Amino acid sequence: MLRKVSLAVLLPLCMLTLYLVLVIGEYLFENEQVRVELAQRQSALIKQQLFRMQNVVQSAESSQDVDRIEQEVSLAGLDSNTMVYILVDAESRIRFANHTVWRDSNAIQVIDGFDAVRHQAVVQAFLPQILVNFERLTIQAYYPVLPKYSGTIDLIYLESDLAPLALEASSKLQQRFIRIWGIGGLLLIGFTLMLYFLIIRPLQILSQAAKHVGTPAFSASIPWSLAEVLSLQSSLQQAHQRLERTVKQLNDSELRWLFAVESSRNGIWDWDIRTGEVFLSDRWKEMIGYAPDELAGVFQTWETRLHPDDRHSVLDGLQEYVSGKSKEFESVHRLLHRDGHYVWVLDRGMLVDWDPQGRPTRMIGIHVNVSESAKNHAAIAELVDQSVAGRKMLPDIFMARLSQFLIEGNSGGQWGALFLVEIDTLGLVATLSSHELERLMTQVIARLTSYFTENVIITQLESGAFVLLAKDLAMDVAVAARRSLAIASELRQVIARPFHYGNHHFELSSNVGICLLDSIETLDPALVMYRAELAVLNAKQTDQAGCAFYHSEMDLHQSRDKQLLRELLATLKTEGLTLMFQPVMNGNSELVSAEVLIRWYRADGEYIPPAELVALAEQGGVIAELDLWVAKQVCLFIQQSAHQGRWLPILTLNISTFSFGQGSLSIHLLRSLRSMGLLPINWVLNSARRHY
Structure with a gap:
């Protein structure tokens, strides 16, 4: 109002x-x-x-x-x-x-x-x-x-x-304020009249003049006013003059554009997204065998003539571009000719107008007929193949390219980098079938190949794992490291952008391991991949923010973990671990229970912390065996104490959550209890493995 x-x-x-x-x-x-x-x-x-x-x-x-x-x-x-x-x-x-x-x-x-x-x-x-x-x-x-x-x-x-x-x-105060109101009212009326003649009336004149900007009826004459209003009058007159020149230039440009369109023999379309109306040039209609006045200017005129095999992919690509999910719309597809056969066209479009809320309202584009020769048919087939597979490269071909890069090096002495990208697909497996998951990974690699330049080679190793080879990063190792980290960050951001597959909406997370490649040092491709795998394992740690470089200490850490795992397996067989019992007291300093804790002292006297021991057993897949060994030792201790007439409080065990996932643990545990005559007995199983 x-x-x-x-x-x-x-x-x-x-x-x-x-x-x-x-x-x-x-x-x-x-x-x-x-x-x-x-x-x-x-x-x-x-x-x-x-x-x-x-x-x-x-x-x-x-x-x-x-x-x-x-x-x-x-x-x-x-x-x-x-x-x-x-x-x-x-x-x-x-x-x-x-x-x-x-x-x-x-x-x-x-x-x-x-x-x-x-x-x-x-x-x-x-x-x-x-x-x-x-x-x-x-x-x-x-x-x-x-x-x-x-x-x-x-x-x-x-x-x-x-x-x-x-x-x-109060009466005296009212009399005084009545005098003030009267004087103030007169001043207000005078001030209002001054504003009217200095501002409001000149603005009314300019408002009427603005309706005729660019026309011969334009007139904006103000005798006198404030400097700001006179400046607005001057700007309006300049806008009128520019608009007159622009209209003339637009008319000239329209004539040139019509001439250029007719000379190029390309079809032009102009789509009003809000109403569905489409302007189709005469050449566009001619490509599929129609006269200038024979086709309705609506979106369905183009949509209904798409080949059934191309229809889904073309409409999806158009929707992704209009919704802002892709940066361009370019498609090679077939349109139904009036005579009943299909013609191949190259369709390019661009958004040119948006409403105040940022929603696209207008899109223009061209149609190019590319089905006039066998050569064009071959190019179209290649384009279709590339649209499905992108620049995806088989792993063996990628390894050959990596080997060639490592052997030949770079005559310019620049560093390169190998990136191993692992996507978290745990939540996807429960939602998508194996075929759908593979299609989603195809979208991922298509996005990556379209984002990075030819200087980066990309391939998919397996579902959710990608490897990239970046060449010519820099001659200085510090600069190359910074650029590698920037590429890794971009990789994670590109993958993190939402994916739309069918009715599903996915936001993926990833970890990136980086192995820098010196052009002088010649390495085996398998060793480079192994180093990248160590780096990506380190990137999964919470303090790495999803990106990690390979360094020599990772080899030492990996070798130590393997050695410790072998010793742990041998120790379980020789019963070389130690049990400790930590008392639990109530408020009256009475013994309530005892928590069973495991300790490991290596043969050389080194003490392995409980957190490292549990993590090693979980990563090595022997945590269930470790938990079962502890349970058996406790059973033997209870049995021996009963024979010796010793009273024992309730004993509590810490069982790893990984062990609970294995159904055999409870079976072996109950079997041990029965064989030693310890059932029924109160057992408390604590899944907080960090308390070892």
């Missing part, structure tokens, strides 16, 4: 609203301040009055001059704002009052605002209390008096009316 409101109405309305809000807010604030100041001033006067009355009462009681108290109360009652003025004793009985009818009455019964509890609190603390009630516009004062003897006056109570004073102050 605000889009249709004129600035001549909206601006004064906003200014008036803002002015009223400020003035009313100031009035309410000052009115509240006046009431607060009035209450403070009256409270101070009442306090002085009651202080004087306190002295009078104490003096009169000392001299037993009751008439003096009567006179003082009568004088205080002459104040028209004083509603209640009484002197009460400890039982709240009124001894003196500004109204005679209240005397000898109980103050609680005759005075509405009197509070006996507050009376006692003030007397006991001997501290006066003056209360302001802004809702009732009254002031209540409790002022203690030190009694001379029992039954005499101990409190002065006063209640004063603020309403007349507040009404008078």
